[in-house]
Amino acid sequence: MIRRTAGLRAATVILVMAASATGCSSGDSSSGGPAATPVSLGYIADYSGSAAFAVAAKQGLWAKQGLKPDLKVFTNGPLQVQALGAGDLDFGYVGPGALWLPASGKAKIIAVNMLGQADRVIARPGSGTTKAADLKGKKVAVPDGTSGDMILNLALEQAGLKPGDITRVSMDPSTVVAAFSSGQVDAAALWYPLIDTIKKRVPDLVEVTRTQDFYPKLTFPSAFVTQPGLPASNPALVKKVTTVLREADDWIAAHPQDSEKVTADFLKLPADQLAGSTKYVKIMSSGDLAKLTEDGTADGWFNGLADVFVTMGKLKAPGDAKDYYLGSQYQAATAK
Secondary structure (H helix, E strand, O other): OOOOOOOOOOOHHHHHHHHHOOOOOOOOOOOOOOOOEEEEEEEEOOHHHHHHHHHHHHOOHHHHOOEEEEEEEEOOHHHHHHHHHHOOOOEEEEOHHHOHHHHOOOOEEEEEEEEEOOEEEEEOOOOOOOOHHHHOOOEEEEOOOOHHHHHHHHHHHHOOOOHHHOEEEEOOHHHHHHHHHOOOOOEEEEEOOHHHHHHOOOOOOEEEEEHHHHOOOOOOEEEEEEOOOHHHHOHHHHHHHHHHHHHHHHHHHHOHHHHHHHHHHHOOOOHHHOOOHHHHEEEOOHHHHHHHHHOOHHHHHHHHHHHHHHHHOOOOOOOOHHHOEOHHHHHHHHOO
């Protein structure tokens, strides 16, 4: 998780502007008749953060479950968890960098989305930074509470550096793109495809640290979450939404390249802006995830990240994934 998603991407400014046109509607012209149950869901306007919702709309999966979705676009996971806590949102999407929030009791995970492989710490050419230890004394841009935040902390820890050894500059993702491209910072912690956008301006940037450097010890899942009390107060709704997500993920797993186009259409983007997004995520079918949940692998993903969050100061104690990942309910929704 470590995010998040795959958690997937063109320049965030373009994506969010494009998504604003779809974010307040269901995105599904066949989302059920007057008797359909309304449900509000948050997403992020990139591939990982919206692919399942795009496919659910395209395939009519909401209507199949008697649901009428109200899809709302957000720029990050923490804002969605905040909306869940305020009762303004029923379900949301978070990248790996925000998984400390369900681990702290602020949300329940109903399903894993994808495993992210897109995060990087990058450095400008000529900055003298080719490895994580070289970040000492450098100005580094990072979006707080994201998988970029996490991979930066992991890189520093691996190099024996402390957070105070760098000049950390907190920025939203689109500002990171601009700041790095213009030379305002020496390095950045970000993800693809936003890094692809940067490469058009700084083609010889240096990849200092990659998500894959920590695999399989650490895995970076993105996930779908809900209000902490909703699984108990409305288990039928949680099961229906989980079923929609399960069926959407199965379609994506069977049609990965097609899912890029479906998602681009959903976000009203040219298809080439999301082409290749599946290179940066590991997509799982519902059957695969059910097996990985049953054997404890999925719990291990979350527990491993929780230990990292303790080191980062996000959590006081790691807790146990069984308390916030509704794995048994996912397996029940997956069972034929």
